[in-house]
Amino acid sequence: MNDLLEYTLRLGDDALIAAQRTGEWIAAAPQLEEDVALGNIALDQLGQARSLLQYAGSLDGRTEDELAYFRDEREFLNLQLCELPNGDFAFAMARLLYFATYQHLLYDELRSGADETLAGVAGKAVKEVAYHVDHATQWVLRLGDGTEESHRRMQAALEALWPYTAEMFASDDLVRRLSVAVDPSTLQDEWTNRVLAVIDQSTCERPSSSYQHSGGRSGRHTEHMGFLLAELQHVARSHPGATW
Amino acid sequence: MDFQATIDADGRIEPRDAMPDGYRKTLIRQIAQHAHSEIIGMQPESNWISRAPSLRRKAILMAKVQDEAGHGLYLYAAAETLGVDRADLLDLLHSGRQKYSSIFNYPTLTWADIGAIGWLVDGAAIVNQVPLCRCSYGPYARAMVRVCKEESFHQRQGFEILYTLSNGTEAQKAMAQDALNRWWWPSLMMFGPPDAASTHSEQSMAWGIKRHSNDELRQRFVDMTVPQADVLGLRVPDDGLVYEDGHYRFTEPDYTELYDVVKGNGPCNQQRLSRRVQAHEDGAWVREAAAAYAAKKAVRAA
Numbered sequence: 195m196n197d198l199l200e201y202t203l204r205l206g207d208d209a210l211i212a213a214q215r216t217g218e219w220i221a222a223a224p225q226l227e228e229d230v231a232l233g234n235i236a237l238d239q240l241g242q243a244r245s246l247l248q249y250a251g252s253l254d255g256r257t258e259d260e261l262a263y264f265r266d267e268r269e270f271l272n273l274q275l276c277e278l279p280n281g282d283f284a285f286a287m288a289r290l291l292y293f294a295t296y297q298h299l300l301y302d303e304l305r306s307g308a309d310e311t312l313a314g315v316a317g318k319a320v321k322e323v324a325y326h327v328d329h330a331t332q333w334v335l336r337l338g339d340g341t342e343e344s345h346r347r348m349q350a351a352l353e354a355l356w357p358y359t360a361e362m363f364a365s366d367d368l369v370r371r372l373s374v375a376v377d378p379s380t381l382q383d384e385w386t387n388r389v390l391a392v393i394d395q396s397t398c399e400r401p402s403s404s405y406q407h408s409g410g411r412s413g414r415h416t417e418h419m420g421f422l423l424a425e426l427q428h429v430a431r432s433h434p435g436a437t438w
Numbered sequence: 439m440d441f442q443a444t445i446d447a448d449g450r451i452e453p454r455d456a457m458p459d460g461y462r463k464t465l466i467r468q469i470a471q472h473a474h475s476e477i478i479g480m481q482p483e484s485n486w487i488s489r490a491p492s493l494r495r496k497a498i499l500m501a502k503v504q505d506e507a508g509h510g511l512y513l514y515a516a517a518e519t520l521g522v523d524r525a526d527l528l529d530l531l532h533s534g535r536q537k538y539s540s541i542f543n544y545p546t547l548t549w550a551d552i553g554a555i556g557w558l559v560d561g562a563a564i565v566n567q568v569p570l571c572r573c574s575y576g577p578y579a580r581a582m583v584r585v586c587k588e589e590s591f592h593q594r595q596g597f598e599i600l601y602t603l604s605n606g607t608e609a610q611k612a613m614a615q616d617a618l619n620r621w622w623w624p625s626l627m628m629f630g631p632p633d634a635a636s637t638h639s640e641q642s643m644a645w646g647i648k649r650h651s652n653d654e655l656r657q658r659f660v661d662m663t664v665p666q667a668d669v670l671g672l673r674v675p676d677d678g679l680v681y682e683d684g685h686y687r688f689t690e691p692d693y694t695e696l697y698d699v700v701k702g703n704g705p706c707n708q709q710r711l712s713r714r715v716q717a718h719e720d721g722a723w724v725r726e727a728a729a730a731y732a733a734k735k736a737v738r739a740a
Contacts, residue, residue, distance in 0.1 A: 217487045221503060224721025239502050240497050241497065263491070339734065428490045436491075436610055438495055
């Protein structure tokens with residue numbers, strides 16, 4: 195696989211799998227305003243996924259749908275953070291804070307990058323994810339500094355997801371070789387500053403796990419990924435060649 | 439101008455105007471039921487978000503379900519102008535004391551059902567709702583203007599899903615026909631019981647809340663829909679359908695089924711309500727936290 199294709203798939207798969215999980219909240223949110231907000235966020239993530247997968251597909255003659263529906267689990271390159279099953283609302287907001295803050299830093303770099311298409315996608319997406327960061331931040335503060343129960347749940351979610359954060363910043367030969375790519379290791383310090391500032395303000399403790407998961411970027415996923423894909427792909431795969 | 443004079447002059451009643459208790463109660467019941475229908479109606483469609491067979495369709499469906507949440511918000515806000523609050527209305531829904539449209543007690547079994555809901559269910563809703571844009575109560579009428587604009591987009595996307603299926607593979611076409619077979623009769627029932635058996639209609643007409651009878655609207659829907667089925671190349675599952683004097687004569691649905699479903703005995707009544715209650719209960723700690731946080735902030739700001 196060529197480098198640009200692989201790099202674009204990483205970003206596109208992150209957005210696609212995040213959209214799939216965020217979308218599960220629609221019609222299940224704690225209040226109606228939140229169904230609307232999470233619907234917006236899922237739509238933004240899906241829109242980013244489509245732009246990126248269309249670009250990836252243009253590099254080797256596949257469509258966005260062929261990439262989304264007809265690849266197998268080991269060919270998906272998304273972060274494990276994105277695929278974990280939805281827990282409670284605190285889990286959703288912790289994941290959104292971690293992920294959207296990362297995406298924001300990444301897109302902000304990428305929009306002035308040398309690849310025009312990626313820069314264009316990033317330029318639009320950076321505004322969208324700024325809203326995601328803001329939304330997640332507001333909720334982490336409310337839940338962390340709300341009631342005893344919400345504080346306990348927020349703390350638990352921040353801890354549970356922390357071991358899936360280092361994967362976002364793992365550098366490898368691909369990002370070092372590919373000049374249009376952002377080496378994500380350069381984003382880690384700023385990400386940590388921003389996220390810890392929110393956590394401190396929320397009155398939660400900073401998470402302190404030393405173990406960190408990895409594997410998503412090389413197609414090694416959690417046990418949950420197969421089920422996610424089974425659901426996402428089954429109608430399309432039951433009717434190969436059909437248009438919808 | 440007093441209430442009756444305003445109604446007689448086809449004017450609008452606004453929240454601060456005097457109005458009879460019965461008018462207020464009828465509107466609260468109707469607007470609340472309408473809002474509840476929007477939010478329960480999110481379920482049969484959100485059931486397919488994770489499985490939509492193309493990314494484009496997934497995006498359209500997400501946006502549609504999100505629109506419905508938005509409609510729920512405007513409608514609860516319209517009801518609140520009558521002196522009730524959303525939390526109490528939700529309690530009435532959750533305890534089964536207020537209803538939602540019975541159509542949402544039918545299951546979405548295949549992808550084609552998403553097309554059928556858009557085409558038939560949103561189509562029937564439009565026929566019901568367009569006259570409400572001229573309803574005598576201002577806030578409800580204005581909410582409906584906004585809702586109707588989005589519904590017509592929903593109806594077109596449903597038609598387009600079925601058009602693609604009915605021009606697709608044999609299996610896709612069969613899926614589309616099966617969806618029409620299952621959704622046709624429940625869609626006809628969306629207009630309510632026949633005029634002779636409709637309990638609330640007469641007073642609502644006199645108050646300018648309702649503008650046309652159930653049977654009139656049902657006929658309008660059939661006349662609009664049958665030619666569209668022809669364009670789709672699908673067969674409306676009614677052997678009695680004939681075109682006569684500018685209208686399609688059709689077989690009446692079995693209204694005992696409608697009464698059963700309204701009473702709670704439909705395929706998904708329990709599932710829909712328990713899922714709604716579950717989401718609400720699961721969210722209770724979140725809403726409490728938001729309230730506690732807002733209170734702390736207010737104290738700090740003081």
